[in-house]
Amino acid sequence: TQLLEQSPQFLSIQEGENLTVYCNSSSVFSSLQWYRQEPGEGPVLLVTVVTGGEVKKLKRLTFQFGDARKDSSLHITAAQPGDTGLYLCADEGGSEKLVFGKGTKLTVNP
Amino acid sequence: NAGVTQTPKFQVLKTGQSMTLQCAQDMNHEYMSWYRQDPGMGLRLIHYSVGAGITDQGEVPNGYNVSRSTTEDFPLRLLSAAPSQTSVYFCASSYRRNPYEQYFGPGTRLTVT
Numbered sequence: 453t454q455l456l457e458q459s460p461q462f463l464s465i466q467e468g469e470n471l472t473v474y475c476n477s478s479s480v481f482s483s484l485q486w487y488r489q490e491p492g493e494g495p496v497l498l499v500t501v502v503t504g505g506e507v508k509k510l511k512r513l514t515f516q517f518g519d520a521r522k523d524s525s526l527h528i529t530a531a532q533p534g535d536t537g538l539y540l541c542a543d544e545g546g547s548e549k550l551v552f553g554k555g556t557k558l559t560v561n562p
Numbered sequence: 563n564a565g566v567t568q569t570p571k572f573q574v575l576k577t578g579q580s581m582t583l584q585c586a587q588d589m590n591h592e593y594m595s596w597y598r599q600d601p602g603m604g605l606r607l608i609h610y611s612v613g614a615g616i617t618d619q620g621e622v623p624n625g626y627n628v629s630r631s632t633t634e635d636f637p638l639r640l641l642s643a644a645p646s647q648t649s650v651y652f653c654a655s656s657y658r659r660n661p662y663e664q665y666f667g668p669g670t671r672l673t674v675t
Binding site: 482483485487492493494495496497500502540542544548549550551552553554555 | 566593595597602603604605606607610612620621652654658660661662663664665666667668669
Protein backbone atom coordinates (compact mmCIF):
# COMPACT_ATOMS: atom_id res chain seq x y z
CA THR A 453 0.00 0.00 0.00
CA GLN A 454 1.34 3.39 -1.00
CA LEU A 455 2.22 5.75 1.84
CA LEU A 456 2.49 9.53 1.45
CA GLU A 457 4.51 11.33 4.09
CA GLN A 458 4.18 15.09 4.45
CA SER A 459 6.50 17.38 6.35
CA PRO A 460 6.49 19.38 8.42
CA GLN A 461 3.28 18.44 10.19
CA PHE A 462 2.81 21.98 11.54
CA LEU A 463 4.23 25.30 10.38
CA SER A 464 3.60 28.73 11.89
CA ILE A 465 5.18 31.75 10.20
CA GLN A 466 4.83 35.52 9.94
CA GLU A 467 3.23 37.27 6.99
CA GLY A 468 5.76 37.91 4.24
CA GLU A 469 7.97 34.90 4.95
CA ASN A 470 8.69 32.14 2.45
CA LEU A 471 8.09 28.45 3.16
CA THR A 472 8.36 25.01 1.62
CA VAL A 473 6.38 21.88 2.46
CA TYR A 474 7.13 18.39 1.22
CA CYS A 475 5.38 15.23 0.13
CA ASN A 476 7.27 11.94 -0.23
CA SER A 477 5.91 8.64 -1.46
CA SER A 478 6.87 5.05 -0.72
CA SER A 479 6.35 4.30 -4.44
CA VAL A 480 6.40 6.16 -7.74
CA PHE A 481 3.55 8.63 -8.13
CA SER A 482 0.86 8.04 -10.72
CA SER A 483 -0.19 11.69 -10.70
CA LEU A 484 0.22 13.87 -7.67
CA GLN A 485 -2.37 16.36 -6.54
CA TRP A 486 -2.08 19.16 -4.00
CA TYR A 487 -5.15 20.35 -2.13
CA ARG A 488 -5.76 23.15 0.39
CA GLN A 489 -8.38 22.78 3.09
CA GLU A 490 -9.61 25.73 5.10
CA PRO A 491 -11.19 25.18 8.55
CA GLY A 492 -14.73 23.80 8.34
CA GLU A 493 -14.59 23.20 4.59
CA GLY A 494 -13.74 20.44 2.16
CA PRO A 495 -10.37 20.29 0.41
CA VAL A 496 -9.99 22.25 -2.83
CA LEU A 497 -7.67 21.13 -5.62
CA LEU A 498 -4.72 23.46 -6.23
CA VAL A 499 -2.74 21.62 -8.89
CA THR A 500 -1.96 18.25 -10.48
CA VAL A 501 1.59 17.28 -11.49
CA VAL A 502 2.29 14.28 -13.67
CA THR A 503 5.73 14.48 -15.29
CA GLY A 504 9.03 14.00 -13.44
CA GLY A 505 10.83 17.32 -12.98
CA GLU A 506 7.65 19.28 -13.72
CA VAL A 507 7.27 22.73 -12.17
CA LYS A 508 3.93 24.52 -11.98
CA LYS A 509 3.20 27.99 -10.67
CA LEU A 510 -0.04 29.31 -9.26
CA LYS A 511 0.45 32.98 -8.33
CA ARG A 512 2.79 32.85 -5.27
CA LEU A 513 2.70 29.04 -5.08
CA THR A 514 5.31 26.93 -6.88
CA PHE A 515 4.86 23.16 -7.13
CA GLN A 516 7.70 20.87 -8.07
CA PHE A 517 7.70 17.19 -8.94
CA GLY A 518 10.88 15.23 -8.32
CA ASP A 519 12.69 13.66 -11.28
CA ALA A 520 12.12 10.16 -9.91
CA ARG A 521 8.44 10.92 -9.30
CA LYS A 522 8.60 9.94 -5.63
CA ASP A 523 8.66 13.39 -4.10
CA SER A 524 7.06 16.78 -4.50
CA SER A 525 7.32 20.19 -2.88
CA LEU A 526 5.14 23.24 -2.52
CA HIS A 527 6.86 26.61 -2.07
CA ILE A 528 4.95 29.71 -1.04
CA THR A 529 6.55 33.10 -1.56
CA ALA A 530 5.63 36.02 0.70
CA ALA A 531 2.97 34.12 2.62
CA GLN A 532 -0.26 35.89 3.50
CA PRO A 533 -2.87 35.13 6.20
CA GLY A 534 -5.17 33.89 3.42
CA ASP A 535 -2.70 31.05 2.80
CA THR A 536 -3.57 29.59 6.21
CA GLY A 537 -4.93 26.06 5.93
CA LEU A 538 -4.17 22.37 5.73
CA TYR A 539 -2.13 21.41 2.66
CA LEU A 540 -2.67 17.85 1.49
CA CYS A 541 -0.99 15.81 -1.18
CA ALA A 542 -2.73 12.84 -2.82
CA ASP A 543 -2.02 10.18 -5.43
CA GLU A 544 -4.25 7.68 -7.21
CA GLY A 545 -1.40 5.20 -7.59
CA GLY A 546 -2.95 3.28 -10.47
CA SER A 547 -5.55 1.59 -8.24
CA GLU A 548 -8.48 4.03 -8.56
CA LYS A 549 -8.15 4.53 -4.79
CA LEU A 550 -6.79 7.92 -3.82
CA VAL A 551 -4.29 7.98 -0.99
CA PHE A 552 -3.79 11.20 0.97
CA GLY A 553 -0.94 12.32 3.14
CA LYS A 554 -1.71 13.52 6.66
CA GLY A 555 -1.13 17.11 5.64
CA THR A 556 0.82 20.16 6.71
CA LYS A 557 -1.11 22.62 8.85
CA LEU A 558 0.07 26.12 7.94
CA THR A 559 -0.67 29.21 10.01
CA VAL A 560 0.35 32.61 8.67
CA ASN A 561 0.25 35.27 11.35
CA PRO A 562 -0.43 38.93 10.41
CA ASN B 563 -23.88 24.00 -10.78
CA ALA B 564 -24.20 23.16 -7.10
CA GLY B 565 -21.15 20.86 -7.29
CA VAL B 566 -21.07 18.27 -4.49
CA THR B 567 -23.68 18.63 -1.77
CA GLN B 568 -23.82 16.80 1.55
CA THR B 569 -26.51 16.60 4.21
CA PRO B 570 -26.72 16.96 7.12
CA LYS B 571 -23.98 19.41 8.08
CA PHE B 572 -23.94 18.22 11.71
CA GLN B 573 -25.34 15.10 13.39
CA VAL B 574 -25.27 13.62 16.88
CA LEU B 575 -26.09 9.93 17.30
CA LYS B 576 -26.28 7.58 20.23
CA THR B 577 -24.31 4.35 20.15
CA GLY B 578 -26.21 1.71 18.20
CA GLN B 579 -28.32 4.10 16.14
CA SER B 580 -28.21 4.00 12.36
CA MET B 581 -28.30 6.83 9.87
CA THR B 582 -27.57 7.75 6.26
CA LEU B 583 -25.29 10.56 5.13
CA GLN B 584 -26.45 11.96 1.82
CA CYS B 585 -24.19 12.98 -1.05
CA ALA B 586 -25.16 14.28 -4.49
CA GLN B 587 -23.28 15.78 -7.43
CA ASP B 588 -24.50 17.48 -10.58
CA MET B 589 -21.32 17.30 -12.69
CA ASN B 590 -22.06 13.91 -14.27
CA HIS B 591 -18.97 12.44 -12.63
CA GLU B 592 -18.58 8.67 -12.81
CA TYR B 593 -16.30 8.38 -9.76
CA MET B 594 -17.61 9.11 -6.26
CA SER B 595 -16.04 8.41 -2.90
CA TRP B 596 -16.43 8.81 0.84
CA TYR B 597 -13.62 9.80 3.20
CA ARG B 598 -13.37 10.30 6.92
CA GLN B 599 -11.04 12.85 8.44
CA ASP B 600 -9.73 12.49 11.96
CA PRO B 601 -7.15 14.69 13.73
CA GLY B 602 -3.64 13.70 12.72
CA MET B 603 -4.89 10.98 10.35
CA GLY B 604 -5.49 12.87 7.13
CA LEU B 605 -8.25 11.69 4.79
CA ARG B 606 -8.98 7.96 4.71
CA LEU B 607 -11.03 6.33 1.98
CA ILE B 608 -14.11 4.46 3.22
CA HIS B 609 -15.87 3.32 0.01
CA TYR B 610 -15.83 4.40 -3.60
CA SER B 611 -17.82 3.88 -6.78
CA VAL B 612 -16.70 4.03 -10.42
CA GLY B 613 -20.25 4.19 -11.77
CA ALA B 614 -23.89 3.43 -11.08
CA GLY B 615 -24.30 -0.06 -9.66
CA ILE B 616 -20.57 -0.48 -8.87
CA THR B 617 -19.06 0.04 -5.43
CA ASP B 618 -15.88 -1.12 -3.71
CA GLN B 619 -14.16 -0.88 -0.37
CA GLY B 620 -11.50 1.59 0.56
CA GLU B 621 -9.07 1.63 3.45
CA VAL B 622 -11.58 1.75 6.36
CA PRO B 623 -14.90 0.19 5.22
CA ASN B 624 -15.99 -1.63 8.38
CA GLY B 625 -19.26 -0.36 9.86
CA TYR B 626 -20.31 1.44 6.67
CA ASN B 627 -22.45 0.51 3.67
CA VAL B 628 -22.88 2.28 0.34
CA SER B 629 -24.95 1.89 -2.80
CA ARG B 630 -24.97 3.74 -6.13
CA SER B 631 -28.30 3.49 -7.87
CA THR B 632 -27.84 6.69 -9.92
CA THR B 633 -24.86 8.64 -11.24
CA GLU B 634 -25.79 11.61 -9.06
CA ASP B 635 -26.24 10.06 -5.60
CA PHE B 636 -23.91 8.11 -3.32
CA PRO B 637 -25.31 7.71 0.22
CA LEU B 638 -23.23 6.38 3.11
CA ARG B 639 -25.02 4.29 5.73
CA LEU B 640 -23.83 3.75 9.29
CA LEU B 641 -25.35 0.47 10.37
CA SER B 642 -24.87 0.65 14.16
CA ALA B 643 -23.02 3.79 15.21
CA ALA B 644 -20.03 3.50 17.51
CA PRO B 645 -18.00 6.24 19.26
CA SER B 646 -15.05 5.32 17.00
CA GLN B 647 -17.10 6.63 14.06
CA THR B 648 -17.05 10.16 15.47
CA SER B 649 -15.39 12.05 12.63
CA VAL B 650 -15.85 14.50 9.79
CA TYR B 651 -17.08 12.80 6.64
CA PHE B 652 -16.41 14.11 3.13
CA CYS B 653 -17.93 13.01 -0.13
CA ALA B 654 -16.04 13.68 -3.36
CA SER B 655 -16.52 13.13 -7.07
CA SER B 656 -14.44 13.18 -10.23
CA TYR B 657 -14.32 11.89 -13.79
CA ARG B 658 -13.19 8.30 -13.97
CA ARG B 659 -9.85 8.99 -15.57
CA ASN B 660 -6.36 9.82 -14.40
CA PRO B 661 -5.64 12.04 -12.50
CA TYR B 662 -8.99 11.68 -10.67
CA GLU B 663 -9.09 15.32 -9.59
CA GLN B 664 -11.52 15.34 -6.70
CA TYR B 665 -14.30 17.84 -6.04
CA PHE B 666 -15.24 17.70 -2.36
CA GLY B 667 -18.46 18.45 -0.56
CA PRO B 668 -18.56 20.66 2.56
CA GLY B 669 -18.52 17.72 4.98
CA THR B 670 -20.69 16.24 7.72
CA ARG B 671 -19.50 16.46 11.32
CA LEU B 672 -20.74 13.36 13.15
CA THR B 673 -20.57 12.80 16.89
CA VAL B 674 -21.48 9.42 18.39
CA THR B 675 -22.08 9.42 22.15
